[in-house]
Amino acid sequence: MIETVRAAFVIARRDFTAIIFSKSFFFFLLGPLFPIAIIVVAGGLGSQVARDIDNPVIGVALSPAETEMLVAARAQLSASLGSKALPELRVLNDFTPQQADILSKLDSTKSLSAILSGTLAAPMLTGSEGDIKKWQGKVTLMAETALSRPAPVTMETRIIPQTGSSSERDQLLTAQGGQAILILLTMILAGMVLSNLVEEKTNKIIEILAAAIPMDAIFLGKLFAMLGMALVGITVWSTTGVTVALLIGGNWDALPVPAVGWPLFVLLMILYFSMAYLLLGSLFLGIGAMATTVREVQTLSMPVTMGQLLVFFFAYSAVTKLGEPVEWFAVLFPFSSPFAMIARAAQMDNIWQHGLALVWQGIFTMLIIRFSVMLFRRNVMKSGQAARKKSLFARVTGK
Template sequence: MNGFPRLARQTLTIARRDFVATVFTPTFLLFLLAPLMMLAFGTVGGLGAATMAKSADTQSRIVMIAEGETATRVVALDRQLRRLFRVVEQPPKLIVAAPSADPERQARALFADSGVDTYAVLYGPLERPSILHVENGPRSAEYLAELASQVLRAQRAGTDAPLSEATKTVITRTGTSASGQGQAAFFTVFALFIVSLMLAGQVVGTMAEERSNKVIEILAAAVPLESVFFGKLLGMFGVAVLFLVFWGTVVIGLGSNAASVMPARLASELATVGPAVGFIPYALLFFAYFVMAYMLLGAVFLGLGAQAGTQRELQMMSLPITIFQVAMFGLAAVAAGSPDSWLATAAELFPFSSPFAMAARAANSPELWRHFAALAWQALWVVITVSIAARLFRRGVLQSGSPKLWRRKAATTA
């Protein structure tokens, strides 16, 4: 068996060896369950942040100094205006205080209360009110100014009731919206970044381990280094696919049950979020771009890890690797937000950000021809990257390989 079939057989042999050596170990179970630990820590942090936010909301206020009929109308109109805001965007709780002999002094004294955060206080005649506010409370001051204007209108109209009653009819969208496609694009980039961050980084230590126990020299003597690199990349990719199949099954199972208990409003909002190419082509393209992202980043990390001679050198490489991944995520995220910009085109052409940017393109645009060209372009760069990594390892670590061009010419001349 010669040529490509032999190279493929050697590559698959290395891939099977690395796959079995990784999966059939107790530590793989910890790796498989790592998202549960991340979810647990994230839940604890989220609950803590929510508790702090809720505590801050209950300890903040805005104050309007008014009395009598004016105070009654302030409360009624405040209730009407708050319906214009989402719950998380509403102004702080409004307190209506009766005026003292010196309203200005009373207003300033309200900010001295250390038990509650006062953002803004309005006092004086509503035609020309005075508003005191802290540095981070200009929106609260604007809200109090608008509330004073509405109270004056209500006084002149002689009623607090709305002057018009609109008939509101809910329209259900039949497909995804433009904003929903943008949200799907960002989610696509984020999901690819997370799985590549968790899985592609595992490739870094494989070559370093082989170097430390001298196994790489035996493998290099038996098969070409390109087969060793491709085999290790395929073996770790098999581990990544096993990880995704396990968690994909879990997420699909939980998602099907969650859909039945999901609030109707949330379900209708999620219905507007979706990819422009359709869900089935999107799922196929997402997997294809995950393969390319893993192979491209994995090839880079494999080449870097092959240059590390010690665990200390390997640890020092973790920061540049993480920065590189975050940079690719940032570039693709910008491309997802501006799909027709020159930056998006650059992200789609740069091979290591191309899988992320093109996956976002699948969510933003219904065109399919670009994806076939992009996948071929990315596959070419996988081959180039692995070949460069193998050559650098052969020359820099094994100190072997063909002589340089000027040495070959000198030998021929002699």
């Protein structure tokens, strides 16, 4: 076992070094940066458009006389500041501050950002923490303008905590986003295992290596070398994307926080990507063992790729069914397990289940590698029980 691991490390270091320091790897890194740049630019334009068309609404629960004064003050300030700089006002009848917990249900077509109650001299702004920080100053300015006095208005605030249902919706978005990132990266990067193996089969290098090193070590080393290459690429792309996002600016607090927290969620994303990559890569190694040309690789890999998409859609559909049999099947089925478990990390805060899932996925990966090695020996090295029977038949018949 130790010798196999040592030989696998030698193969992994050889392949990793050859790939990383090749000219093609530089262009490989550049490829996804263009879509990232387009996404960032499109996101910036989309945010600008959203800011242009978004007109937040503040519900007003004041007396009729003070409501008229506030509406007149808004119209006066809009002439100099612009109507988009101030929130729209909407009169609320029969409203009390105790009803602030149904803020999102007051209007099903256009939600209120906050509610202004009390009096103009002592107003109270009720809403989420982000909306209050955003509109408190401008609402205070409108109140001071309505009163037409130099004395400042002291505004009280009432922050509505995030409800359980909205928290679950946010975590569901994080779960779906994590699944989408995993499948995208896996499908982009796992196919390189095939081309690497077929190239060495064509050049007869694999047969030279097989004469000196166990096939298990060769396959394991190649798999981890390609995984290392994939992680280097992901590091470069994510660092570039985060740097550009920081330069452009954005509301990072608006990102939905997963149940396990962002640091552990990012770590689990890396681990589950690695397992998804190893599972699919080990399957591709088995395909590469049966293929002799690039055309055969493309033909054989297409069903696997389509099957992986079906597995992803299955895990994606089970994300809203935590604890149900269909979701448990997605967790236990090895090829959908990484996607189902990253969704659980976003929605459940218990940690122990991820250790069990990673061990189970690792065991199944080793089983696939063993099966791929068996296919390679029979189809390429012409060894194994089937090859021995064929050789014996040839000696008996003289053919």
